[in-house]
Amino acid sequence: MVIYGLALMGGCMIVGTGLGYLIGHLVGIDANVGGVGIAMLLLVVISRQLMDKEQLSKLAQDGIMFWSAMYIPIVVAMCARQNVIAAFDAGALAFVAGLGAVFAGFLLIRPIAALSPKSDPLPPLDADNAAPAATVAVPESAKEVK
Amino acid sequence: MMDILVQAVSKYPLVTAFVVIGLIMWVSSYIGKIFNNRIHASAIAIVIGLILAFIGGKYTGGKHGISDVGLFAGIGLMGGSVFRDFAIVATAFGVKLEELKKAGVPGVVALVVSMILSTAIGAATAYAFGYTNPVDMATIGGGAATFIVGPVTGAALGASSEVIALSVAAGVVKSISVMILTPFLAKMAGLNNPAAAAVYGGLMGTTSGTAAGLAATDPRLVPYGAMTATFYTGFGCLVVPSLGYAAIVALVG
Numbered sequence: 001m002v003i004y005g006l007a008l009m010g011g012c013m014i015v016g017t018g019l020g021y022l023i024g025h026l027v028g029i030d031a032n033v034g035g036v037g038i039a040m041l042l043l044v045v046i047s048r049q050l051m052d053k054e055q056l057s058k059l060a061q062d063g064i065m066f067w068s069a070m071y072i073p074i075v076v077a078m079c080a081r082q083n084v085i086a087a088f089d090a091g092a093l094a095f096v097a098g099l100g101a102v103f104a105g106f107l108l109i110r111p112i113a114a115l116s117p118k119s120d121p122l123p124p125l126d127a128d129n130a131a132p133a134a135t136v137a138v139p140e141s142a143k144e145v146k
Numbered sequence: 147m148m149d150i151l152v153q154a155v156s157k158y159p160l161v162t163a164f165v166v167i168g169l170i171m172w173v174s175s176y177i178g179k180i181f182n183n184r185i186h187a188s189a190i191a192i193v194i195g196l197i198l199a200f201i202g203g204k205y206t207g208g209k210h211g212i213s214d215v216g217l218f219a220g221i222g223l224m225g226g227s228v229f230r231d232f233a234i235v236a237t238a239f240g241v242k243l244e245e246l247k248k249a250g251v252p253g254v255v256a257l258v259v260s261m262i263l264s265t266a267i268g269a270a271t272a273y274a275f276g277y278t279n280p281v282d283m284a285t286i287g288g289g290a291a292t293f294i295v296g297p298v299t300g301a302a303l304g305a306s307s308e309v310i311a312l313s314v315a316a317g318v319v320k321s322i323s324v325m326i327l328t329p330f331l332a333k334m335a336g337l338n339n340p341a342a343a344a345v346y347g348g349l350m351g352t353t354s355g356t357a358a359g360l361a362a363t364d365p366r367l368v369p370y371g372a373m374t375a376t377f378y379t380g381f382g383c384l385v386v387p388s389l390g391y392a393a394i395v396a397l398v399g
Contacts, residue, residue, distance in 0.1 A: 009232070009235055009236060009239075010232075012235060013231070013232065016235075020380060024380065024383075024384075029383055029384055029387075031298065031380055031383040031384070033377070033380030033381065033383075033384060034376055034377035034380045034381070035376070036231050036234055036235060036353075036376035037372075037373050037374070037376035037377045039235045039238075040234070040235055040238035040372070040373050040376070041238075041246075043236075043238045044238050044239075044241045044243060044246065047239055061239075064236050064239045065236075066236075067233050067235075067236035068233065068236040068237050068239055068240075070229075070236075071233040071234070071236065071365070071368065072188050072191070073164075073167045073168070073171060073224075074224060074225060074229050074230055074233045075188075075225075075354075075357050075358045075361050076167055076170055076188075076191045076192060076194075076195045077163060077195070077221045077224040077225030077229075078225035078226075078230055078357070078358070079192050079199060079225070079325060079354075080195035080196070080198045080199050080202070080212045080213065081199060081202075081210045081211040081212065081213040081221055081225045081226075082195075082199045082211050082318065082321070082322060083199075083203065083209045083210065083314075083318055084196055084199045084200040084203055084211060084318075085200065085203035085207075086203075086311075086314065086315050087315055087319045087322055089315070092275075093271060093275045093286070093312060093316070094289075094315035094316040094318075094319050096271045096274075097267060097268040097271040097286060097289065097316040097319075098290060098315075098317065098319030098320035098321075098323060099319060099320070099323055100267040100268075100290070101260075101263070101267050101291070101320055102320055102323050102327065102350070104263050104267060105260055105263075105264075105346075105349035105350050106335050106349075108259065108260070108345075109335040109336060109337060109342055109345055109346050109349060110336045110342075112252050112255055112256045112259065112348075112349070113252055113341050113342040115251060115252040115255060116248045116249060116252040116341040116345075117248050117341075121338040121339045122338060122339060122340075122364060122367070
């Protein structure tokens with residue numbers, strides 16, 4: 001059933017959020033420390049295991065894939081509710097501080113990424129194919145050509 | 147007649163949001179085709195979203211962009227943190243474990259380096275603009291990390307509301323510029339593989355910024371970038387008001 005996929009995702013998210021707040025509590029702040037990231041890790045590991053045992057039906061996977069595909073529209077809605085006016089009105093200090101951090105970040109992507117073992121670029125997307133990660137697995141044949 | 151129309155549109159706010167966002171996506175892909183798909187349709191949709199947020203903010207004077215306009219209240223729901231985080235978790239489905247392992251150490255390095263750097267840049271900017279009190283410097287430094295770390299730091303240290311508002315604005319500028327600049331700078335920065343995406347997430351931190359930036363660059367990179375980015379805000383709330391503040395006090399007294 002479709003709901004099994006959602007229940008699995010929701011379960012991971014609740015456990016992740018719980019752990020995030022627990023970590024926050026342990027270090028003495030009232031904040032969720034990485035809850036969503038923990039939920040993602042849980043989903044990666046658990047769904048992989050279930051799929052290896054063929055315990056995750058196609059419909060259950062579709063339930064997760066639906067939300068994965070809704071990602072970009074949700075992000076667009078998120079953009080439409082940003083406080084853009086505040087960013088414009090706060091003046092130069094906010095711009096220098098915010099943009100400075102962004103540019104420093106971009107300059108550091110290459111040097112820090114070089115610390116990792118070689119990660120191959122993803123094959124190009126074709127124009128109409130704006131599908132999210134899960135639907136576009138890297139074909140094995142593309143790897144063998146390398 | 148008009149009343150009935152308004153009633154139909156505002157009766158189911160979330161459904162109206164699906165229609166509006168659907169239309170935005172359709173218009174964006176159309177504009178994308180005009181530009182021969184040289185600009186990713188998602189990037190166009192994100193810019194349209196930001197323009198709507200600007201119009202909504204001007205029109206209502208509120209903090210939540212277009213969703214403060216009654217008719218578009220559903221967009222606030224659809225773009226709120228619940229759906230966003232649920233969808234982000236969903237993108238992790240199908241992620242390759244081996245890619246994730248490769249991204250681990252550099253992702254953590256990026257997180258730590260970026261937190262130090264953003265706080266330092268924010269604090270130095272604050273100092274240059276005359277906010278020389280360590281509490282103000284740490285708060286604006288936190289804002290340069292994300293618009294959540296800023297107010298958390300300010301509240302913890304007892305900063306004035308003016309300074310907290312500045313720190314939020316710095317965070318919002320960061321988030322919006324990440325949304326807009328990422329697709330343009332991606333090639334230059336080598337942002338085309340999972341490990342680089344994880345580093346990017348750790349360096350930018352802002353969950354909304356990286357979420358939109360990667361969606362407009364290559365949606366397949368989203369889970370890797372989002373994974374590290376989601377640790378950023380919590381990590382920042384932890385270290386900026388404590389270690390960050392201590393370091394700033396040590397430097398400027």
